[in-house]
Amino acid sequence: MSDQARKVAEARARADQARAQLMATFDELLGAFKHLQKRLEPSHLAKDAWEAAKAKGVDLAEDAVDAVAKRPMATTGVIAAIAMFLAREPLFDLAGKLVGGNSAKRTTTKTRRKAKPKPKVTETAQ
Numbered sequence: 001m002s003d004q005a006r007k008v009a010e011a012r013a014r015a016d017q018a019r020a021q022l023m024a025t026f027d028e029l030l031g032a033f034k035h036l037q038k039r040l041e042p043s044h045l046a047k048d049a050w051e052a053a054k055a056k057g058v059d060l061a062e063d064a065v066d067a068v069a070k071r072p073m074a075t076t077g078v079i080a081a082i083a084m085f086l087a088r089e090p091l092f093d094l095a096g097k098l099v100g101g102n103s104a105k106r107t108t109t110k111t112r113r114k115a116k117p118k119p120k121v122t123e124t125a126q
Contacts, residue, residue: 038044068075084091
């Protein structure tokens, strides 16, 4: 084999090796792109968001349980205050019955607003 034929054969071997390396790199990049594309699908994004929200909810619940365990009296007071706020109308009615003996239910603000019609504003002719 002549020197020039040997050089051509070596160049072809290097070109084949470079082509194989290029194709391997391309396949690797294509696989990474497909993986990224799959991770960015709306269903996967929603699933990841749901998992993060669940984890945060669990953390908050654990923190709440720890806070209640550390301060049971304060927690009881807060819960009692919320319950009294929510049941304020029946409690006012009960207190009124006990103190004043009034058996008629007092009217709420909404009932008073409905009962009182608003005056109509009319334009005067000039």
